[in-house]
Amino acid sequence: MDDITRTAPAPWPEPVTIDKADPRYPDLAGRGINARFPAAPAAIGLPATPRHVAELVADAVSAGRRLAVRSGGHCFESLVDHPELDVVIDLSEMKAVGWDPEHRAFAVEPGASLGAMYRTLFLGWGVAVPAGRCPEIGVGGHVPGGGGGALSRRYGLSVDHLYGVQVVVADGSGRARLVTATREPGDPNRDLWWAHTGGGAGAFGVVTRYLFRSPDGDGRLLPPAPAAVTKKTVRWSWDDLDEARFVALVRAFGLWHERNSAPGDPGAQLDNSLTLPRAGGGEVTLETAFDAGRPDAAELADALIADLGRAAGSSPEVAAETRSFLAAVLVPDEFAGVKGRFKSKAAFLRSCWEEDVVARLYRRLTDQAGYQNPAAAFYLLSHGGAINAVGQEETAMAHRDAVLKAYGSVFWWDPREDETHLGWIRDTYRELFADAGGVPDPDRGYGGAFVNYADADFADPELNRSGVPWHRLYFRGNYARLQEVKGRWDPGEVFRHALSVRPPGA
Ligand SMILES: Cc1cc2nc3c(=O)[nH]c(=O)nc-3n(C[C@H](O)[C@H](O)[C@H](O)COP(=O)(O)OP(=O)(O)OC[C@H]3O[C@@H](n4cnc5c(N)ncnc54)[C@H](O)[C@@H]3O)c2cc1C
DSSP: OOOOOOSSOOSSSSOEEEETTSTTHHHHHTTOSOTTSOOOOSEEEEOSSHHHHHHHHHHHHHTTOOEEEESSOOOSSTTSSOTTOOEEEEOTTOOOEEEETTTTEEEEOTTSBHHHHHHHHHHHHSBOOOOOSOTTSBHHHHGGGOOOOTTHHHHOOGGGGEEEEEEEEEOTTOOEEEEEEESOTTOTTHHHHHHTTTSOTTSSOEEEEEEEOOOTTSSSSSOBOOSEEEEEEEEEOGGGOOHHHHHHHHHHHHHHHHHSOSTTOGGGGOEEEEEEEOTTSOOEEEEEEEETTOHHHHHHHHHHHHHHHHHHTOOOOEEEEEEEHHHHHTOOOTTTTOOOEEEEEEEEESSOOOHHHHHHHHHHHHOTTTOOOSSEEEEEEEOOGGGGGSOTTTSSOOOOSOSEEEEEEEEESOGGGHHHHHHHHHHHHHHHTGGGTTSOOGGGTOOOOOTTSOOGGGGOTTTOOSSOOHHHHHHGGGHHHHHHHHHHHOTTOSSOOTTSOOOTTO
């Protein structure tokens, strides 16, 4: 096993194991954010070091117990909280962020939140890993899916700056060992690094450390973080939007992204979102955020706002707010600390939705007769820019040609209403992608789906009747290569869930 040098002593010398009778159990078992998936593992392992992780994995395998790993608990689906799982290895106490002199890279442990990573890298070095918009997400589950957010159109995805990973893997006989895998061309474990650049979390082993350094040649260790971020917000009342205006507004947003999302395009300085809530659940809202020190970006944002105002036939007041970098990225998610039931469905869009598709969305959002929940919304989020400067096969994250992410989400409390809310979001999504069998088929003009927004519907033959396999949506042409990596590093499928890469032939 590779040696790991810790800067602080481990809080406990041996892995802590907690069973259901232990008073610590409820705090740890209940960490997943989706109340649809109650947790009841027989035991929770709490490691403090990579050696602890290896011991917990080896113990579970030798006892024939099925295991899963948890870092930040932000999984959308039951990939961790699943009734068939016996052991959850909870990495929340492995959360150091620092500098690794041996690899000349920033080392981030999986239990660190994105917020903690942003904070330490910014305060210590003035840099940032481009990562997600919600500071409570765990680095552990975020990065292997690609990882990205507000800085990504300028600087790419988290995995575009991933130098290496340290992973506890289990061989066919269940023996667990710690492996370091880097992107160095001569590294014999390079395939394992590659699998962690978009092959999805929880599929190859337990990551105990991420190593970040931008690819050699760009002259810096990681992208610089801006000193401050300006966000401009415009809200359109549903009273001012009939179907034609709604369609024009959404199309203007999409077409702007078609024109302004090539790598290096000046428009890639803007990170935009268009929130399309159900009528009665809020206003249609444009947010555009950019480096406050860039007047050229401010001009582009104003032009975008004017464009959308013209399309919508009205130009509501613009609210502008400038926050320091940390204040901007550490804003808690609106659902932080709220554990309700939700279902999300998402897709990459290579071009703007056609008018008839947006009109269908308008009808789904405004139909008050068929469905009553105000806590349901669709969002269009910027993609492209620097993300699309990377080749589809350079990393396992294959979505390098989209300009937008479409994201739909519905939230509720009462389990008796599950069918109603699941039905609404599934039917809406199916209608939006009706010309491609109900899914964002990469072979029919769409961009596939984002494995970080886990959606097990794609792997359910009852719910995905498109003929497009779930892995084609998530990994596109990279799946066969991911399967080879799986075959080499986890042939016994110790790490498996509904959306994990299968070994070749499986
Ligand atoms: C409110 C919200 C906002 C989001 N915003 C964004 C965003 O802006 N950009 C984006 O890219 N994604 C976003 N996501 C998705 C998020 O990145 C994924 O849900 C991610 O997998 C969460 O990681 P976690 O560690 O918090 O979750 P967990 O529930 O702990 O784990 C999720 C998955 O990762 C696996 N895993 C966790 N830790 C490890 C590890 N150390 N080694 C191996 N496998 C591991 C788990 O087994 C599970 O399969 C968002 C999610 C939410 C809920």
